[in-house]
Amino acid sequence: MKILVCISHVPDTTSKINFTDGDTKFDTTGVQYVINPLDEYCLTRAMWFKEKQGASVTVVTVGEANVEPTLRKCLAIGADDAIRVNSPAYDGFYTAKQLEKVVKDGAYDLVLAGRESFDYNGQMVPGMLASFLDYNFVNACIQIDVDGNKATLAREIDGGKEILDADLPLVIGGQKGIVEEKDLRIPNMRGIMMARKKPLKVVEPIEASPATEVANFEKPAPKSVCKMIDADNVAELVELLHNEAKVI
């Protein structure tokens, strides 16, 4: 099994979100980047397939040179090799187009991506990619097992889960559940040393146009202060929720 894990390089979850250039660009000053947490779950599951079922694991990012430390981290966690498509990820559509080429060139039969990336929260790359490739696609995937070319999966639905059967080739939009938090791996020294020697191939993007473009960003209006209610006067809360907030 040849696995490709799509990695999105996103601001650490505690980053301050600010914009520059007339609110048209994300302000990267002082921002720490991490592997999108959902992609990290996917990578961890891929490592399991590598160790238990002899799969090969490639990671890929569409991004400029500044994303390479994130790819190196994936290699240190255990991926065999990495590919960087040398272009900004203009939008999800453009990114999916680039990834389509990578998947075809490498003939990957299992593509693991996150359900969403925590920067633009696009929720689109895996679904579009599957559609471009005409691969099977399971979104919000919380479980995946593979036997030969048959996969059994679970996806999260509102109020429960659904169990599905699908053949490879397959793309998933993964999330927590495909592995648990405790299964995540912190790269050790040996992994970091080995990662330096593993191949990180840079490929040039194909011609494609993004389907969307950012006009500008806005920050939410500052929230009004929290109304404090005395712990001995809980009735007041009920009254406020009914008459003022009108939610009960």
Place this chain on the structure above:
Amino acid sequence: MSVLVFAESSEGKFKKVAFEATSYGSELAKLLDTNLVTVTFNAENPKELENFGATKIISIANDKLKNFNAKAYASVLEQIASKENANVIILDATANGAYLAPVVAGELKAGYASNTIALPSSTNPFTVKRKAFSNKAFQNTIIKTDNKVIGIAKNSFGVIENKVNATIETFEPTLTDDLFKIKTVSVEKASGKISIADAEIVVSGGRGLKGPENWGMIEELADVLGAATACSKPVADMDWRPHEEHVGQTGRQVAANLYIAIGISGAIQHLAGINASKVKVVINTDPEAPFFKAADYGIVGDAFEVVPKLVENLKKFKAQN
């Protein structure tokens, strides 16, 4: 040109998001000076959508489409879009909606704006406002392609009552076998429990509750309010509560009308998942807990004293109203 809405139903009944998506579609059609086509799959009472401005309803009744199947549903929407000459497609943000939307967009080579919260601020260029950075900012996105897919963030646009008379048509989609390569083996739903995704009110507990044995009062509170129960991540990680209840950036998203957080500190990753809720109430012993900064109403106090009082007061309130 027309606007197409996917009105989602579950076991034949419309979800509230179907009314929200229809409301959005109806307003958008007015804005674009075009007509609205609303599509339903195996809905018992498609006419219900008339209340929200649906002037033309295409009602599909087909056993093959009984279980949600993204590829098959996308193909049907595509067939109808082509027949009706629709180039803007509106979907919701449920598990199914968010699964379907990028597939539809991929098939139609359309730009897709998920998490959209408002009508376009401009129709040329076509610009919509959407949530990004885990609710910490908004992004005004221009969709440049002729075909456009819009995903409406739950509870963001609202349901707009607008009674019209609809024509209801049926449609026989072409359903080839290759659309059904993914097979549904089983569906497991917690019965009798309100899911976080569907709930108007969510009652959530954190590590401040000390242990799983103390969730009785949380469930009781949820019960009086007709609410779903949720929890912070450590609570699920310690197995005090089932994983489905974990909300936040890495868990479920909550866009409820009312979110009550009890013994939750309000870490940024927790807030990222619940920020989209309209009204937030916090009960916490620590007046410095960061959650108070994000909340609308707060009580500094011990949950073990405050929650039972709240339950008692709510019961009184419910008896009177």
